[in-house]
Amino acid sequence: MSHNRTAYVLLGGLSIQSNLSGYELHQAIKENFGSFWGESYGQIYPTLKRLVAEGLIEASGSATAGKKRRQTYALTDAGRVCLREWLAQPFQNDPPRNEFMLKLFFGHEAAPGVALVHVRELNERNRRMLATLEGIEKMARAYQSKDPNLPYWMLTLGLGLALARAALDWGESALAELAAMEVDTREPLKTSEAEPSS
Amino acid sequence: MSHNRTAYVLLGGLSIQSNLSGYELHQAIKENFGSFWGESYGQIYPTLKRLVAEGLIEASGSATAGKKRRQTYALTDAGRVCLREWLAQPFQNDPPRNEFMLKLFFGHEAAPGVALVHVRELNERNRRMLATLEGIEKMARAYQSKDPNLPYWMLTLGLGLALARAALDWGESALAELAAMEVDTREPLKTSEAEPSS
DNA sequence: CGTGGCATGTAAACGGTTACATGATTTA
DNA sequence: TAAATCATGTAACCGTTTACATGCCACG
Known part of the structure; x- marks a missing residue:
């Protein structure tokens, strides 16, 4: 029942655009948050599964539209609530490393x-x-x-x-x-x- | 024979002041590098032992001078060389996390x-x-x-x-x-x- | 048909923090 | 003598990266 920040990045990503796959989330994070955040596949895929298991996101259409098969996800109501709760918590400064x-x-x-x-x-x-x-x-x-x-x-x-x-x-x-x-x-x-x- | 960055911070710290203990190194890092670096005891003490074993630093006087017993360390020639080599390597940008x-x-x-x-x-x-x-x-x-x-x-x-x-x-x-x-x-x-x- | 990129995933290793344990020394 | 702080250390845990494995699809 405890979440690392990867979970929230994914929830956040899905909150602004639904029906993204793990691969697309990775791309989106790199493009949009590249200057202040990063996630690796090794973190993304297991977290997605866990979020599904917890009911915070749900599998939404294995969009094989023209492209290859890829599993996409969408935020559930519980997921949106969870995201909002996290957003309201004070942010933490991670240990500096320059x-x-x-x-x-x-x-x-x-x-x-x-x-x-x-x-x-x-x-x-x-x-x-x-x-x-x-x-x-x-x-x-x-x-x-x-x-x-x-x-x-x-x-x-x-x-x-x-x-x-x-x-x-x-x-x-x-x-x-x-x-x-x-x-x-x-x-x-x-x-x-x-x-x-x- | 491979080193994490903790090792180099300690070598660097000892390069500007000799005969510091693990505790003092921790203090010095917090005070001087606080805005751009941090190290925990759990990282410092084992690393010091390892550096001694590798001959990059040496135990220099268990300064019980008035204070408590505490083991202090000093850079060896090999340690100085190792530090210089690391300094010459291109620096890495750690993954952003803001x-x-x-x-x-x-x-x-x-x-x-x-x-x-x-x-x-x-x-x-x-x-x-x-x-x-x-x-x-x-x-x-x-x-x-x-x-x-x-x-x-x-x-x-x-x-x-x-x-x-x-x-x-x-x-x-x-x-x-x-x-x-x-x-x-x-x-x-x-x-x-x-x-x-x- | 084969190669390269798309897409998903997993296992292992790593760097690091946290929490805990211990004792010694000063100060009240 | 009790409490606070100095000082050292260790074990467990956690988040993350890396490397690897796999299969599919498009393109030449």
Whole structure:
């Protein structure tokens, strides 16, 4: 009778669109929640079965429509109630785990230039993330419907955008700082611009 | 011969200060990395033993100095090498898990006002976080030494501050938006200001 | 007909937290 | 001497990922 969060993500997913299969739920989660949540098949399929057993979702049509056979599911009333109860509970902050920040913190211990490489990589990832989120934003604006979910989606998206932009801004300036710092230690006396071709 | 990240956090911790015990390492991690990393005793103590067995750290004086008996450890040369190698590897983004954003995304499914409460709670947590980080910043500036680690610490701190501020900014404006949205649905016709003291 | 992608599933391993057990030391 | 806190440790449990197994369908 106790549920892990995978269960609620699935209930939530089915609450906004019915008759999805495990595969489609996985896709939907990756596309829509990609920036703040993830689930693996190994988690999704067993959880779906369990939710059916508990009556929170029900098998709805093995849609073999044109495609292959795939079992789809829909939320039951009990499932909707369960989801609502969970939504009302205070959210938990999962233990922080930011490997980038950890490696940056120990930057002095690393070989020269390592921190710089990490920051560059972080910036690339954040640029990609930002592009994705901006794409979603554009689509959402065009979507422009009376769907009552939309305001919440835009809000969530807004936080994602704000965080990505803040991280990227920080990254740009950190790059400059690090370049100055680490050049100092690596080329303490060099003044000529000539590059020996190894 | 394979290591989880706990091992590297401990190696890193000992790289910046020697002769720490498991207990002290736990404290140090909570204080210094609290905003981006965490470790539990159940992870720390077994890992320390394993690192000793592998020769990456060594027991250094069971400092019973005035205090209780506690086993302290120091990095070996092999340990330092191992840490450096890990630092040079590309960092990994752990799977995102932001329960707040998940609940906000499903906001429409929740009872009216729930999203608002969550955002308020988020803002409180972020304000606390920000205060903590600003405290650390102040201390670090006062610390003002030639410690070569300091620039990296400030950089890391800077990212934490940037993210916390961005989240808080977002939170303030989201609060306004949500208040407008959710009041609409809850008090569709009310015009009087009188509050029944039910 | 064979290959590659779609779709579902399972078992094992892993990383990590939680809860618990223990004793020693300080403080009241 | 009682309570609080320091300090170390372990066992059980949990959520999750990974790797693997399988079969179907479409396409060349």
